Amino acid sequence: MSSSADARLFTPAVARNKDVIAETLLPRLGQGAQILEIASGSGEHAVHFCTLRPDLNWHPTNREEEQINSVNSWRKEATDKIAPCRHLDVTLHPWEITADYDAIFNANMIHISPWEVTLGLFEGAKAALKPGGQIFLYGPYKVNGEHTAPSNAEFDRWLKDKNPDFGVRDIAAVQKVAASHGIAHQTSIPMPANNFIQVFCLPS
Numbered sequence: 001m002s003s004s005a006d007a008r009l010f011t012p013a014v015a016r017n018k019d020v021i022a023e024t025l026l027p028r029l030g031q032g033a034q035i036l037e038i039a040s041g042s043g044e045h046a047v048h049f050c051t052l053r054p055d056l057n058w059h060p061t062n063r064e065e066e067q068i069n070s071v072n073s074w075r076k077e078a079t080d081k082i083a084p085c086r087h088l089d090v091t092l093h094p095w096e097i098t099a100d101y102d103a104i105f106n107a108n109m110i111h112i113s114p115w116e117v118t119l120g121l122f123e124g125a126k127a128a129l130k131p132g133g134q135i136f137l138y139g140p141y142k143v144n145g146e147h148t149a150p151s152n153a154e155f156d157r158w159l160k161d162k163n164p165d166f167g168v169r170d171i172a173a174v175q176k177v178a179a180s181h182g183i184a185h186q187t188s189i190p191m192p193a194n195n196f197i198q199v200f201c202l203p204s
């Protein structure tokens with residue numbers, strides 16, 4: 001693909017959730033913060049958030065080349081505070097990144113991937129973040145082993161049909177993985193459409 005080709009992907013879910021995520025996430029990010037985004041997908045979240053907050057230094061990553069190309073197409077339209085999208089598979093350690101990040105943002109990944117991906121996410125995050133750095137995970141969760149809505153139970157069945165290792169995670173199980181790396185669960189923020197933003201924090 002030539003560098004001038006338009007490789008932008010358009011994700012309907014992002015069009016629906018980008019405003020509500022921005023309202024919750026952006027006030028929690030410090031001025032000029034360095035943000036590592038894991039599984040940036042199309043890049044539409046990065047562009048939306050950095051258009052609203054041009055002070056942020058956003059570092060997108062993706063595992064798939066098609067998505068890397070999409071982010072790099074989208075970022076041409078946006079602030080120069082979005083870095084070129086880099087390859088990152090969170091299960092491959094150590095992560096090929098060098099900076100100390102203030103925060104990690106990751107949307108809709110840990111249920112659409114095997115459990116090893118959640119394990120890899122927290123292992124890598126511990127090394128990638130500054131002391132006191134935060135992790136923001138957006139998506140659906142079970143609470144006390146129960147789905148929070150019938151539509152999430154149906155979604156969970158659909159995910160497991162697709163791959164038995166996929167599935168809506170219980171927040172307690174994710175907290176346990178975080179705790180095994182000394183990462184505390186700070187808060188669980190209910191979001192529209194039966195989603196949450198889960199906030200985790202490294203010790204200062």
Ligand SMILES: C[S@@+](CC[C@H](N)C(=O)[O-])C[C@H]1O[C@@H](n2cnc3c(N)ncnc32)[C@H](O)[C@@H]1O
Nearest residue numbers: 039040041063088089090091107108109113117
């Ligand atoms: C449903 S998409 C979400 C993309 C984007 N965050 C969004 O909200 O539109 C799930 C993403 O998880 C990524 N993913 C799955 N396993 C991964 C891994 N081991 N390392 C990094 N990304 C992974 C996929 O490549 C895909 O981009």
